Amino acid sequence: MKFLKTFSATCLLSLSLAAAAxxxxxxxxxxxxxxxxxxxxxxxxxxxxxxxxxxxxxVIEQFDGLVLVxxxxxxxxxxxxxxxxxxxxxxxxxxxxxxxxxxDHPLGLPAIQAAWPDVRIIAHDRTGDHVLGTPLASxxxxxxxxxxxxxxxxxxxxSEDFLRRNAEDASLSIEERAGFARTLDGFSTIRSDTxxxxxxxxxxxxxxxxxxxxxxxxxxxxxxxxxxxxGDAIAWLPRQRIVATGDIVVAPIPFGFGSYPADWIxxxxxLKELEFTLLVPxxxxxxxxxSYVDQLVGLIEEVRVQIAPLxxxxxxxxxxxxxxxxxxxxxxxxxxxxxxxxxxxxxWVRPMTESAWRExxxxxxxxxxx
Numbered sequence: 001m002k003f004l005k006t007f008s009a010t011c012l013l014s015l016s017l018a019a020a021a022x023x024x025x026x027x028x029x030x031x032x033x034x035x036x037x038x039x040x041x042x043x044x045x046x047x048x049x050x051x052x053x054x055x056x057x058x059v060i061e062q063f064d065g066l067v068l069v070x071x072x073x074x075x076x077x078x079x080x081x082x083x084x085x086x087x088x089x090x091x092x093x094x095x096x097x098x099x100x101x102x103x104d105h106p107l108g109l110p111a112i113q114a115a116w117p118d119v120r121i122i123a124h125d126r127t128g129d130h131v132l133g134t135p136l137a138s139x140x141x142x143x144x145x146x147x148x149x150x151x152x153x154x155x156x157x158x159s160e161d162f163l164r165r166n167a168e169d170a171s172l173s174i175e176e177r178a179g180f181a182r183t184l185d186g187f188s189t190i191r192s193d194t195x196x197x198x199x200x201x202x203x204x205x206x207x208x209x210x211x212x213x214x215x216x217x218x219x220x221x222x223x224x225x226x227x228x229x230x231g232d233a234i235a236w237l238p239r240q241r242i243v244a245t246g247d248i249v250v251a252p253i254p255f256g257f258g259s260y261p262a263d264w265i266x267x268x269x270x271l272k273e274l275e276f277t278l279l280v281p282x283x284x285x286x287x288x289x290x291s292y293v294d295q296l297v298g299l300i301e302e303v304r305v306q307i308a309p310l311x312x313x314x315x316x317x318x319x320x321x322x323x324x325x326x327x328x329x330x331x332x333x334x335x336x337x338x339x340x341x342x343x344x345x346x347x348w349v350r351p352m353t354e355s356a357w358r359e360x361x362x363x364x365x366x367x368x369x370x
Contacts, residue, residue, distance in 0.1 A: 052183060055247070056283060074194050094120060095122060098127060099232060101127050122206065136368070140199065153195070217240065219236070228256075234248065251281050299332075304359070304360075326349055
């Protein structure tokens with residue numbers, strides 16, 4: 001899932017909550033900021049569900065500065081994040097946790113680092129390796145590359161025809177056509193956002209726990225185990241009982257690319273043991289209880305239960321996938337919305353059945369290898 005491939009897949013195939021301030025466009029592609037608790041805000045994409053996802057950013061105020069969880073998904077997104085951070089506090093950003101390597105979480109860092117040059121950039125050891133390794137190998141390291149920008153822009157421009165065809169396709173539902181039209185409407189922003197993308201590597205990494213101490217809002221960066229990636233980190237505020245999960249939890253449609261099904265279930269169990277009162281997912285609206293986490297556990301378990309015997313019979317992936325029926329869970333997550341159903345199949349069913357099949361066959365799951 002290198003940058004060019006990931007961006008193309010997000011754009012083409014798939015195309016990859018009281019408000020204190022808002023820069024949301026009519027197309028809903030830009031970010032809004034909301035206060036969750038005293039000294040804690042979320043910066044997230046405006047509703048409705050976006051075809052091109054950008055991860056949530058959590059802002060935590062401490063006595064001498066701000067801690068961010070993730071940074072936005074592109075230089076343009078990062079610039080908006082920086083402006084929204086300044087709209088809620090005059091304090092400097094002193095640390096950013098990169099929850100995992102997927103590009104919609106770390107690629108806003110150039111703008112964050114430009115605004116606050118002394119910022120600590122922190123990630124789990126494995127995420128640090130991935131950011132500088134194969135998964136993001138197609139993203140320039142340390143500075144923009146005009147040649148890469150030109151290739152990405154060419155891919156993004158080529159996606160407009162795909163979006164336009166789907167927005168006008170009478171065989172699709174009204175909801176699907178409207179979803180594609182919204183994305184097309186905001187495409188000039190998507191194009192300009194990606195220009196100048198480059199990797200900012202972590203300044204430090206950790207293996208299990210790293211504390212950003214504070215008299216009122218201490219923050220613990222924790223690694224609970226493999227889940228959506230092999231380096232998923234969370235931010236935990238023990239006094240406020242708030243957790244920011246990265247893509248360990250994503251709503252309303254979870255992402256299954258390159259995941260570790262059995263480990264993910266175990267990691268979600270550890271997450272519940274925190275007894276949080278507020279969960280900020282990697283995408284989607286904040287949650288005040290563990291009901292969605294339980295729903296996600298049930299979904300992962302169902303994929304494993306259905307795939308394992310098919311793999312044991314010697315079925316290849318495509319044949320096994322054809323025997324999997326997740327219709328009941330699709331309704332649970334997507335309701336009767338054809339737009340959400342579409343992305344449940346593409347963001348979850350296809351990638352997660354592959355992960356479960358590889359797990360059942362004892363095959364390695366490689367980050368960025370798909």
